[in-house]
Amino acid sequence: MTATEPWRDAPAAASRQPVWITELPADEVDAFAAAAPDGPLTGLRFGIKDNLALAGHPTTAACPGLADSIAATSAVAVQRLVDAGAVPVGKTNMDQFATGLVGTRSPYGACHSVHSPQHISGGSSSGSAVVVASGLVPLALGTDTAGSGRVPAAFNGIVGIKPTRGLVSTRGLLPACRSLDCVTTFTRTVAEGAAALTVLAQPDPGDPWSRPAPPAPAPGVAARMRVVAVPAGDLDLDPVHRVAWEEALRRLDTVAAHVVPVDVTAFLETARLLYGGPWLAERWAAFGAYLSAPGVDPTVRAVVTPGRDVPGPEVFRGLDRLAGLRRRTEAVWPDVDALMLPVTPGHPTLAEVAADPVGVNSRLGTYTNFVNLLDLCAVAVPAGTRPDGLPFGVQFVAPAFADRPLLDLAAAWCGEPVAAPSPAAGTSLVAVAGAHLSGMPLNPQLVELGGLLHARGRTAPGYRLYRLPGPGVARPGLVYTGDGPATGIALEVWQVPHQAVGRLLDTVPPPLCLGTVRLDDGTPVTGFLAGEHGVRDAVDVTASGGWRAACG
Incomplete structure (x- = not known):
């Protein structure tokens, strides 16, 4: 023995x-x-x-x-x-x-x-x-x-x-x-x-x-x-x-x-x-x-x-x-x-x-x-x-x-060490808060472009969410106003190949654009935002806490 x-x-x-x-x-x-x-x-x-x-x-x-x-x-x-x-x-x-x-x-x-x-x-x-x-x-x-x-x-x-x-x-x-x-x-x-x-x-x-x-x-x-x-x-x-x-x-x-x-x-x-x-x-x-x-x-x-x-x-x-x-x-x-x-x-x-x-x-x-x-x-x-x-x-x-x-x-x-997953070379992290979320109508676009779900989460405090006017698939407008809820807005962060980011942007009409979204843990990532001027005629759905709940 x-x-x-x-x-x-x-x-x-x-x-x-x-x-x-x-x-x-x-x-x-x-x-x-x-x-x-x-x-x-x-x-x-x-x-x-x-x-x-x-x-x-x-x-x-x-x-x-x-x-x-x-x-x-x-x-x-x-x-x-x-x-x-x-x-x-x-x-x-x-x-x-x-x-x-x-x-x-x-x-x-x-x-x-x-x-x-x-x-x-x-x-x-x-x-x-x-x-x-x-x-x-x-x-x-x-x-x-x-x-x-x-x-x-x-x-x-x-x-x-x-x-x-x-x-x-x-x-x-x-x-x-x-x-x-x-x-x-x-x-x-x-x-x-x-x-x-x-x-x-x-x-x-x-x-x-x-x-x-x-x-x-x-x-x-x-x-x-x-x-x-x-x-x-x-x-x-x-x-x-x-x-x-x-x-x-x-x-x-x-x-x-x-x-x-x-x-x-x-x-x-x-x-x-x-x-x-x-x-x-x-x-x-x-x-x-x-x-x-x-x-x-x-x-x-x-x-x-x-x-x-x-x-x-x-x-x-x-x-x-x-x-x-x-x-x-x-x-x-x-x-x-x-x-x-x-x-x-x-x-x-x-x-x-x-x-x-x-x-x-x-x-x-x-x-x-x-x-x-x-x-x-x-x-x-x-x-x-x-x-x-x-x-x-x-x-x-x-x-x-x-x-x-x-x-x-x-x-x-269990308190065991865990290595945080890192984005693969040649990819970017992109935050989505609306119709590109998992199970939503435009999510297949992300998947077809080679996107992989990196993490679910929420924005940092201060963001508001709007339903933009217009025909077709309902579109969200995420805006940093400073007075949004402390709990943030639900979103997903996707890992997307670099060459696909531009193609993705081409599918998103104004007033949406790419900008920096700050996450609940303080991390800044690229994401789809709308300027405050672009949501003047939009419906504020911030109280729902996220796009999926707003559309439900």
């Missing part, structure tokens, strides 16, 4: 827990280490949730009836870590067939939070979270269908990264819900998770659900996330959880440039579809054939078996309902970069789960179940402790393929 191999001498917090289903013999670990190539993760020990294959070992998904099924090849995610120099040390415990957010649905034993033997670890990636939180390994793979990569992270005070669906290959995963499953990481820092994701996030032609990241971010995804949404209404939180959440909201004011309350009703309605809609049929299709095997957890069987009888028309009704809810949630994203929510409504005890295994589990998914259904990415991060000393976690959620800037936001939250 050496000081760099804590997995050989487990800390007490984990040694008394059933965190491993299969521990690799020391000589096999040493052989992996000796064969490790020189790569970005060389020598890094990692655990593997036991629904991901490791060649030469069983993939049980916590079902003893599958203990004789030896994998011929490793899951693509596992192999990519090995190819980057990382060293596997074992297969971790989990809620059986990845069906549960509690960490207690395993014949191999129930895990608990490293901070309290009375409180659950969270699942289904229970063992993976505990081995990282207790210091056995710096990295573990999990999966997330309903929140299994985030709930155990929150309950153990670590970082859980749930990437965009398809960004990490799921080939070699015993599925829970094939269209929603994501391979996730558990680490103690965001930087460690981001390093692993860089290795993992590669297209896989052999996985029909794999999706490559687009060469450029989607038009509404900012390189620098400054505007964070929070729920506008009350949340269903346990009292001690509520105290920690309120403290997190105060802390957010020091991390985000702007905090925007939004209606999250449609997100929460989507969350209820996962187990209240036809997606149970997909779970039955994935592993229903195994539910008669020895050692099946009775709660898992009871939860999933109704999926066998879901009629075809009900599936399409569910998809139609999801499409309607997705459209409603899309209205949130044009004005914000990310949404912050608590990971769970509370932190149950093992006794509470035993008394009501389905009800407690269902409530735990209140704020996590919707993420994969709506094709979003998310990262769970520690957010201090509750008054009783248990860890509290929040999650940042963003649109698909916003993973990299979302991780920068999470790193900033």
Whole structure:
């Protein structure tokens, strides 16, 4: 044993827990280490949730009836870590067939939070979270269908990264819900998770659900996330959880440039579809054939078996309902970069789960179940402790393929160093406050010219916004008068190729012109302005706070 191999001498917090289903013999670990190539993760020990294959070992998904099924090849995610120099040390415990957010649905034993033997670890990636939180390994793979990569992270005070669906290959995963499953990481820092994701996030032609990241971010995804949404209404939180959440909201004011309350009703309605809609049929299709095997957890069987009888028309009704809810949630994203929510409504005890295994589990998914259904990415991060000393976690959620800037936001939250994105050579930053905003009628002009959204924000105090008269698309007039609101006017800053700036100006008729706009952080950038003489006959819409609201 050496000081760099804590997995050989487990800390007490984990040694008394059933965190491993299969521990690799020391000589096999040493052989992996000796064969490790020189790569970005060389020598890094990692655990593997036991629904991901490791060649030469069983993939049980916590079902003893599958203990004789030896994998011929490793899951693509596992192999990519090995190819980057990382060293596997074992297969971790989990809620059986990845069906549960509690960490207690395993014949191999129930895990608990490293901070309290009375409180659950969270699942289904229970063992993976505990081995990282207790210091056995710096990295573990999990999966997330309903929140299994985030709930155990929150309950153990670590970082859980749930990437965009398809960004990490799921080939070699015993599925829970094939269209929603994501391979996730558990680490103690965001930087460690981001390093692993860089290795993992590669297209896989052999996985029909794999999706490559687009060469450029989607038009509404900012390189620098400054505007964070929070729920506008009350949340269903346990009292001690509520105290920690309120403290997190105060802390957010020091991390985000702007905090925007939004209606999250449609997100929460989507969350209820996962187990209240036809997606149970997909779970039955994935592993229903195994539910008669020895050692099946009775709660898992009871939860999933109704999926066998879901009629075809009900599936399409569910998809139609999801499409309607997705459209409603899309209205949130044009004005914000990310949404912050608590990971769970509370932190149950093992006794509470035993008394009501389905009800407690269902409530735990209140704020996590919707993420994969709506094709979003998310990262769970520690957010201090509750008054009783248990860890509290929040999650940042963003649109698909916003993973990299979302991780920068999470790193900033955790106090880790973050390099501010710089404009590429040959480009300029241009502020827009009207019809060129994301989702507005003239935004395609920016995109077609090669523009990329750099950041959302607001002007410095003193600006006013007007609706200019004239035919066609409604045009804004941003004017510095000195008496505009202290909160500024909402705008976006775009990175635009130099040669495109003039072409963009040619599309903007007088009285608009290019000038200097000062942002809320004091930065001066080029932007479209109108002189005071040009707005004499215009309607003052400053009170709306921004063009999108003025046009709504």
